[in-house]
Amino acid sequence: MTRRTLLPAAALTAAALTLSACGADGGGGTTTLQVAAATPPMTDVVEAAAEAIGDGYEIEMIEVADYVQPNAMLAAGEIDANFVQHIPFMEEFNEGNDASLVGVQPVYLTAVAFYSQELDSIDELPDGGHVTLPADSSNLGRALQMLAEEEIVTLDPAAERFEAGMDDITENPRDLEFVQVELLQANAAYEESDAVFNLPAFANQIDLSPFEDGLTFEEDQQFAVTLVSREDNQDSPEVAALKEAFTSEQVVAVLEEFENTPAF
Template sequence: MWKKGLFFSSLALLLAGCGAENSDTDSTDVATSGESGEQEEIVIKVASHLPPMTDIVEIAGEVIAEPYKVQLVEVSDNIQYNEALLNDEVDANFAQHKPFMEKFNEERDGNLVALQTIYNPIVGFYSPVYDSIEELEDGAEVAIPSDVSNEARALSILDHFEIITLDPEIDNHVATVDDIIENPKNLTFTHIDLLNLTGAYEDGVELVFNYPTYIDSIGLKTEDAVLLEDDDEYTFAIQLVAREDNQDSPEIQALLEAFTSQEVYDYLDELSQIGHLEPAFELGE
């Protein structure tokens, strides 16, 4: 059995180098078996940073086929897991949705590739002031993520519920506050790092976008949200990510099979019962 982590934790930076080079396994580490005749163990490094993502990496490690072994590389923010993958310090990461990865590729001339949606976190807006969105007052402050892809996600929710109107000529996946053409409540928008949005809620900001992973740390659940996202297309589902140069390797294909296993699905299905997320793949894909 795997050990389930909490939905929040203080995570230390544990990035490590990729070890000795091996031309047959790219950036993976191999533990040789000497003269025993046993099959060599191939280590696949996967960067991640928070439960339930880290839990899923560990579950995949429990079920991955031999001779592969999964090594979880925990990082402490939303930058390091992509930098580590880009720099060949890890073989894959599991911490982001595709629009976030695409923005990273654009800014860093990256070659990261989204392989498979795994789960869709149910995000929304929370308020320490209002019990329902109908109570939203004129001039209220709204805390939204400072990164472009999650800013667009937050604004799309407000647009969907007609709190604001975004320019229809702009793709909602890249929309910013500059693309708001109607703001009848005269809302003011404050950009805050994704990891600090829970603090904005505690500071009394009237309306705060957040993920269930983060808001859970102060005892809130998705049923406490005044607005919840409705995304049937799983545009912002958390994905397993690799690089263009290793995405088709036997190691990554074995990792992908483990991430879409019955064991991972059962864990996600259990979490879906409390409303945090929903599985974003079908067994047998």
């Protein structure tokens, strides 16, 4: 059974969907676990986990429109978990907000890529070309590492792998112009850039695949999309039930549909 209700815009400007396994008791014997998610396939994974959740539990998915709100909600204790990010992004939030979020279960790998409307290879980037990079530091480091490995730029060897920033670019032989945008704006930037870094969740919205359309792509275990909770509930029976549901056969089937590699 799937029950869908919309919250007032003032509440969260988000949709709340109660997703429960068929036959689950919606009465006092059922514990509702609230999980925030943003875009497909993350929302699809939450729906699949809701089908697989153990007896006595149901999942209420809080569908949000950005990647900051679910971490703020989780840190404030308003929800039980979220499913929107990889560990480096979570750690960046923790550091900037004095929070104690914890990754409890990696679920699937994401193949990020650079895309272009005009180019067939990253080597075709023209002198003075326009390259769009992510604004958040965790994904920026990932994007710069990809460009360095393709010998498009040179990074300071003192910079940790995947942790470089714009100031760590020591050589830019093509005199490329780099512009940083929030990942939610990456699809719009695709129309204007010679190359744009994008996540599969957004690239899929404009029918782009990292494996088929990417100028270059990368899939690294540390960037697995992960179920995240807090230090104070990570060892609870409720989070244990979520972990089991998020590694279920139902979730594997959804990941196969979206061509994502399970990380468990």
